[in-house]
Amino acid sequence: MPAARADVLGVLTDAVTGQPFPEGLPFAQLLSCLNTGDKLCSGWIAAVNPDASGAFRFDGSTLAPGSYQVTGWSDGHEQKRSKPFTITGTEDHSVNLALAMVPVTVSDIQGCETLEAGGYCTVHYRLTSQASEQLQLQVWAMVDASSAIPAGWSEYEWGNDSAKPMVVTLGAGKSKALSQRIYVGTGMPSGAYSSLSLFVSPKGKPQETLITEMLPTVLFTATGGGGNGLRIETDPRAKAQAMAAMKQARLVRKGWEGKAQVQAAASGKLTIYGQVIGADTGAALPVEDKPQVELMRCEMPDDTYCRWLQSDPATLDETGKFTVHMTNAPAGRYQLHVIAGAHYGQSVQPVFDLPGAEGTKLLKVTLPRLAIDLDAVERCTAAPADNCPMRYTLRNTTSQDISAAVWLYTYGVQSKSQSGTPIYDIGQNGKAHGQKILVTVPAGQTYDLASKLDLSDLAPGSTGWMRLFIGDPNDAAQAISYTHIGNYTVSAGAEGRTLTVVPRPDVIIH
Missing domain, CATH: 2.60.40.10 (Immunoglobulins)
Known part of the structure; x- marks a missing residue:
């Protein structure tokens, strides 16, 4: 069918003030509808930032005739969708969206500081109503525990199976300080972690989430006492360290030796090569199971589980062979994670330190089938x-x-x-x-x-x-x-x- 030439344009404004948002803060998306009768469209076409007046425009020169939808969003405001509309000809289509504020905010977040008996920890935060009427809300946590378990990670809500989402009533403009006791795990190796996410939705409507807020990551360490002999601590530097680790990994992958700090941190040369086979067959894992070897870097010198990905995963060939080069790897503790899709899960190999393991290392990994x-x-x-x-x-x-x-x-x-x-x-x-x-x-x-x-x-x-x-x-x-x-x-x-x-x-x- 011939391409339509109609542009899609409009203005994003604040529903309360009627004014545009500060430039660069909001954005608008153009989506295509997959089926007739869709109220929500999911085929991503493009996204733009409105100008200082709130105006935006999508070039229609490449848009085929069909149904589309525009969504708008800005910080602290609800995502709003236009009604699906049809483009058939060459006339521009105008869509104006006024964004209301999210009726509740989360603030004063305090993460876990100690591991309580049974593997629990307590987080604190404050909910504040921005609405002019009473709100009935529910709040729950999603826990993503990452460790040396065969599945690699375990995503679950509220931790404790018997827990219910916490129901909160907030009067207009009122605020409440809240605490939640969340199960994060027991018997975790040093270096393992649990990511915590907080969700707020109208009561009984988790699919209509109003807020998704990341809580501080829980790190398990080998020092300290209490609980199961481990101590957990909130890591306020987690995001910065993750970005630094990814930056370092990019430098190593590209072989960029122009930076003095990379040269200074280089610990020597180590090449690890080997083969991964399935324990049930004694043969190389099928390529369709997408077996990979990931080089991970530990955060603490006594960690037994490393969590920072240092490079692109090494993809195994049909014979299960792999090679990992660590020519410019910074000094520290490392680990190989062997993962596969479908039937085999993951295997976490013993940690090793650089300097101290330079040279060439042969590794043979037998990956067991999931129980x-x-x-x-x-x-x-x-x-x-x-x-x-x-x-x-x-x-x-x-x-x-x-x-x-x-x-x-x-x-x-x-x-x-x-x-x-x-x-x-x-x-x-x-x-x-x-x-x-x-x-x-x-x-x-x-x-x-x-x-x-x-x-x-x-x-x-x-x-x-x-x-x-x-x-x-x-x-x-x-x-x-x-x-x-x-x-x-x-x-x-x-x-x-x-x-x-x-x-x-x-x-x-x-």
Whole structure:
């Protein structure tokens, strides 16, 4: 079809003052709609910053006829979407958006300082209403524990399975100081960490998240006492250190030796080469499982788990062979993480120090198959959005019975969230968050598991993806394995909303 020549233009303003935002602060996005009847469109086309008057324009010379949507956002304000519109000819299409303030703010965040009995810690923060009427809110935390477990990480809500999202009532313009006791894990190796995210939404509507706030990262160290013998500490330098580590990695990868600090920090030459094979087959891992070797750098000299990625992962060839060059690596403690998709998870190798290990090192890694694997998934297609049946077949790959907890983790890419990143666990019937199903899979046998998704609260055009986590029934932070279940889309059907789940990456979510 011939390309339309219509530009899409408009103005972003503050809904209260009617004035434009400071230049460079807000932005507007142009999205294409994937299906007829979508209220939320997810096909990313372009993004621009409005000028000092709030005006923006998208060049229509490359836009094909079809349905589009404009979204606008600015700091402290809600994301707003235009109604979907159709471009068919050459006339410009005007879209003006007035952005209201997010009705609540988070401030005075204090991270964890000590590890409490049982692997808990307490965070503090303040919620302040910006609304002119009473607000009914719910607040919850998402914990992402990263350590040497086979799955690599374990994402779960509120930590403690039995916990409920905290319901808060805020009067107009009022403020409340709040505390939450969050489970972050036990028995973590030194250097492991738990990332904490705080979510605020209207009561009973986690898919309509108003605020997503990162809490200070929890680091596990080998010093100190209390709890399980570890001490955890908030790291206010985590972001700065991450940026410095990534910058250093780029310098090393590019072989840029013009910087004096890089030359001064170089510890010598070390080349690590070897082979990764599957423990179950004795052969190289299949290329389709995307096996990789990651070079990680530790933060503390006594860490046994390193968390800073130092370079692009080394991709293994069909024979499972890899080579890692560390010619200009700064002095410090390092570790190799071997990861693979699907059936093998990750393996964390022993740490080594530079200087002290220069030369050439041969490494042979045997990567075990995940203890509980996913044999098959039956996904619903064009099912009613409130009744989408899903079935999973779990397989015990070991010679012992395994008791495990199974839970579904859901990420909303496109939804009615004002924060843009709603994360929630569908649970059962779309209402129960953090609920896990306890199962026992006999040695070498399979276990069939069924669940029903209910995403009827999501608008047509909503998209996202899901992971199935299998973990220790007594410790949500210790995931045995995880599997990408697929991408979901909600569509407007003739008889109501329908839900379709397909394997990744058959549907590309922008």
